[in-house]
Amino acid sequence: MPIIRVALNVPVDTLFDYQAEDASQHDIGLRACVPFGKKQVTGIILAVSDETQIPVEKLKSAYCIFREIKPLPAALLDLFHFCSQYYHHPLGMVIMNGLPVKLRNNKPVSLKRKPHQYQYSLTSAGKNVELTQIPARNRVARRLLNEFQQAVTLTNPQIKHISPRAEKLLQDWIQLGWITSELCSASTAARVAKTPVLTAEQEIAVNAITAGGKQFNTWLLHGVTGSGKTEVYLRIIESVLAQGRQALVLIPEISLTPQLEGVFRGRFSNVPLVSLHSGLNDTERLTGWLQAESGEAKIILGTRLAVFTPLSDLGVIIVDEEQDSSFKQQDGLRYSARDLAIFRARQNAIPVILGSATPSLESYYNALTNRYRHIRLLSRAVQNATLPLIQCIDTRIHKNQEGLSDPLIQALNQCLQEKHQSLIFINRRGYAPVLLCKSCGWTAPCQRCSSRLVVHLRDKKLRCHHCGHQEQFPRACPQCGNQDIAPFGQGTQRVEETLTAHFPAARILRIDRDSTRRKHAWQEILHAVHTHQVDILIGTQLLSKGHDFPNLSLVGILNADGALYSTDFRASERLFAQLMQVAGRAGRANVAGHVLIQTEFPDHPLYQALQRHDYDALAQTLLAERKIAGFPPYVYQALLRAEAHHIKTVLDFLAQAAQLARPPQAVELFDPVPAHMSRLKGLERAHLLVQSSSRKHLHTFLTGWYAKITTLPSQKVRWVLDVDPLEF
DNA sequence: AGCACGCCGACT
């Protein structure tokens, strides 16, 4: 009797063997429903064999093998394998995490007739029907008929949009002979709508990438805001579609998928496009997945999860805003969709394009060292668009009143009078407090690993959250002797109230987690902004993502300094990218943009580079710092993260784990340290850093170490290995 | 992850 080896969604890194009389090698990649303990579960068949190591009395029989859809392609299984090994996560969990929910159930999937496929139009009989023949109270019918008279042909989604009841009505009308249906022509030839003329730079980029053809290459498409990266993507996709192949486009989480989707649909109106984002229900997601797998969908647009979509004939992968941290999953399987995209591109021998105005230092470094091909877009594609003027307000000179300085208030006032919109951006990420000398800018460094020490007021100590070193508070600044050293403050609350007090007539809208939680809140907010029902916007992170606010001319930035002296070595990089993005919000179309940054350190290299829009200057500075400090991209890191109800449990666990390790010379193992947000949801969190200048050595070490940690008594500690961690 | 088995405190 054949044995199937099944990957299940359980946190044990092993396959489970079952008898299956009807199994054959062709079933690898199919779903199987099997008994597991007292339950029945569904997993993926990864091997079929005649023998098993499992004693016969333990071996059970599979209930069934689902054959209603094709097996997962071998390339996708390879991707899951790689992901499991690289991120040290059980294979079964990796696979089940990557599949649509409907494929994880113990049920065969029902293949409904696909939407999109038919288009409907009025027959000559239908054209004779007058609107007045339909009773006025039958509003859905009237609207449907009206739509048909206006639009001539309609598709299922469009009809559904009129009313959920309209589809039922449609069937009735087909019976009456009013409506005919015909198959949509799924033409893969890109019918190109209005195509802008490429700039010389864009043309060079497109030619270079398309000339590479069916060959693996990682391209860093590095273009300033407004340089027209999207147009480059569109041209490359066009050429891929012309070969009948598919394009996978990955975008950050909050970057408002519909907006980009609109651009793609507008340009490739006849090309089947599937959009995979968090707003889909299980059925929609499965449908999209199946369309991608069959090759029916030609463009797949989605967030990080879309990197696991099966694609029968992939021609290019695009990762837009590649520096965005939402490409890295921050819980469970901590994968980077950007890095997996590169793996897939290599696997398929196709180009992958990483696009950004402010690349991650890792990607920039890879471009400098020729591991990636670097393409620059230095000029703006949009006519008349000029870069915004970025200036600093020195808050040591201009006193803050409740967080707002005089020059900023004046600028806001002027903006209001000119009837332009303004935006106040508050940088409110929770940075750990560091010790700072106000007179010379000195901060307490860690001697052992060149990161900054964190102030722990409770026991008056300084601690390194990187290596675990700790020391006493100094009495005075060791650099200049000043006694005025203090933890770096946060402050800046109540900005909205202050603004209201200053500008009682202005319409102020505050955007935060709460105000955007409601389903269509974003749409309403954007609408309000676009129709100029708002004068001043206040917001945080959420606002920096790529929305177009055509009337916005002033951006004020508060509280940015925290990132300059953060213990997170990536904080500067992120701040720069974020401020560049926020600055890009100002003055897009015909309004000149002005950006004012309130800071105590106007001479800081970050602000200097920002004012000159000079990414390279900052990147070079940061890379030099990273090299000296021994931080990525010069080393590869992994983090053993653990959490439990009591901090001692966590630290003991980590200490035990460290005991198990016998790191080779090339690999460095640090002491356990409490995590940045050491208390989250009532759990205490801590971690232990491992790093090496050799990715290979680090990986080999992790594999052995992971196996040993698994054998530890778990003592109610939850732990994960985070490979290439972004947050500490 | 579930879900059992299993050994010690407050209840009818």
Added chain:
DNA sequence: GTCGGCGTGCTC
């Protein structure tokens, strides 16, 4: 004398 606490260990 039981009911139930959640610590440990297995699931093919």
